[in-house]
Amino acid sequence: xxxxxxxxxxxxxxxxxxxxxxxxxxxxxxxxxxxxxxxxxxxxxxxxxxxxxxxxxxxxxxxxxxxxxxxxxxxxxxxxxxxxxxxxxxxxxxxxxxxxxxxxxxxxxxxxxxxxxxxxxxxxxxxxxxxxxxxxxxxxxxxxxxxxxxxxxxxxxxxxxxxxxxxxxxxxxxxxxxxxxxxxxxxxxxxxxxxxxxxxxxxxxxxxxxxxxxxxxxxxxxxxxxxxxxxxxxxxxxxxxxxxxxxxxxxxxxxxxxxxxxxxxxxxxxxxxxxxxxxxxxxxxxxxxxxxxxxxxxxxxxxxxxxxxxxxxxxxxxxxxxxxxxxxxxxxxxxxxxxxxxxxxxxx
Ligand code: CP3
Numbered sequence: 001x002x003x004x005x006x007x008x009x010x011x012x013x014x015x016x017x018x019x020x021x022x023x024x025x026x027x028x029x030x031x032x033x034x035x036x037x038x039x040x041x042x043x044x045x046x047x048x049x050x051x052x053x054x055x056x057x058x059x060x061x062x063x064x065x066x067x068x069x070x071x072x073x074x075x076x077x078x079x080x081x082x083x084x085x086x087x088x089x090x091x092x093x094x095x096x097x098x099x100x101x102x103x104x105x106x107x108x109x110x111x112x113x114x115x116x117x118x119x120x121x122x123x124x125x126x127x128x129x130x131x132x133x134x135x136x137x138x139x140x141x142x143x144x145x146x147x148x149x150x151x152x153x154x155x156x157x158x159x160x161x162x163x164x165x166x167x168x169x170x171x172x173x174x175x176x177x178x179x180x181x182x183x184x185x186x187x188x189x190x191x192x193x194x195x196x197x198x199x200x201x202x203x204x205x206x207x208x209x210x211x212x213x214x215x216x217x218x219x220x221x222x223x224x225x226x227x228x229x230x231x232x233x234x235x236x237x238x239x240x241x242x243x244x245x246x247x248x249x250x251x252x253x254x255x256x257x258x259x260x261x262x263x264x265x266x267x268x269x270x271x272x273x274x275x276x277x278x279x280x281x282x283x284x285x286x287x288x289x290x291x292x293x294x295x296x297x298x299x300x301x302x303x304x305x306x307x308x309x310x311x312x313x314x315x316x317x318x319x320x321x322x323x324x325x326x327x328x329x330x331x332x333x334x335x336x337x338x339x340x341x342x343x344x345x346x347x348x
Pocket of ligand 1: 024027029073074094203
């Protein structure tokens with residue numbers, strides 16, 4: 001296979017022959033190949049078996065022709081060695097059996113050694129780097145706020161009531177938890193890079209629940225610690241969140257070579273807010289993929305037009321691919337992005 005460095009070049013704002021494209025959650029239930037494996041193995045079983053995780057990681061690369069692979073894992077895997085009891089319930093999403101709500105709970109969290117306690121993740125990375133020749137591999141972790149929200153709530157949440165109540169009412173416990181999580185997550189990301197991840201993304205999926213003032217005070221220093229640890233390893237770092245229009249300048253201050261944009265802000269406006277000295281990733285609404293092809297094309301061209309060939313754009317969705325997304329439409333977007341960006345067909 002030919003070496004494809006478009007994605008890594010774009011992360012560094014270097015010129016590319018065509019805009020690179022990959023999708024958050026590009027491996028998963030919308031793909032028949034994934035569902036076949038899931039008939040026999042649970043989500044965690046796939047993660048625990050590095051050869052299965054490697055296979056699932058490669059499924060979208062083969063089926064779609066994307067410019068990067070994202071390691072198949074989950075942002076909640078570090079919760080397992082921390083000792084909070086992670087399981088995935090059918091239809092309910094993740095459940096943490098022992099939520100973290102008091103200083104005693106924080107103190108009871110186990111120390112984590114990423115190399116051994118999450119060794120199966122590193123093994124999947126090593127397998128992939130030995131077999132995928134040419135396609136860059138993205139490692140990832142959750143950002144401290146988003147991971148903390150699962151630990152505190154005990155699962156998914158809409159309002160983040162317990163999380164924000166801890167932040168506002170018991171800042172000492174909040175800070176102790178964030179200190180602990182940011183060092184575990186920084187070590188985990190560094191271990192992934194040393195195992196062979198060529199870029200990393202931190203997912204702060206739910207950080208848009210916060211005001212800029214609270215983000216700056218209660219979250220930024222901890223995200224910064226994780227991002228700086230990864231940056232020191234010399235690979236590109238992508239900093240992603242959703243509902244972040246008012247947080248973008250602070251997210252940039254926290255760090256990252258690439259900042260994720262969701263669809264709630266036009267790509268060019270988001271890039272202007274961030275400034276020219278950073279790359280951007282995004283920002284197609286994932287539900288666009290359920291629309292007819294001509295509508296998809298209009299929206300893909302609109303994003304390319306807003307990026308206007310400026311070095312440093314990585315095409316992606318504004319958030320992860322949804323279940324039941326038609327695979328053919330995902331593949332069509334990959335082809336459109338490559339074809340139209342290469343010949344600047346988006347110029348009106
Ligand atoms: O992007 C990829 O293809 C790599 C794999 C990946 C998974 N989870 C596998 C997974 C990645 C990058 C994640 C990140 C993740 N996990 C996030 C941040 C990303 C985002 O969308 O904001 C979050 C919030 C989680 C936590 C999590 N894991 C939830 C809330 C759920 C349940 C959601 C659901 O649809 O039921 C999971 C389960 C999970 N992780 C699945 C996959 C493919 C669901 C599919 C399955 O059960 O097989």
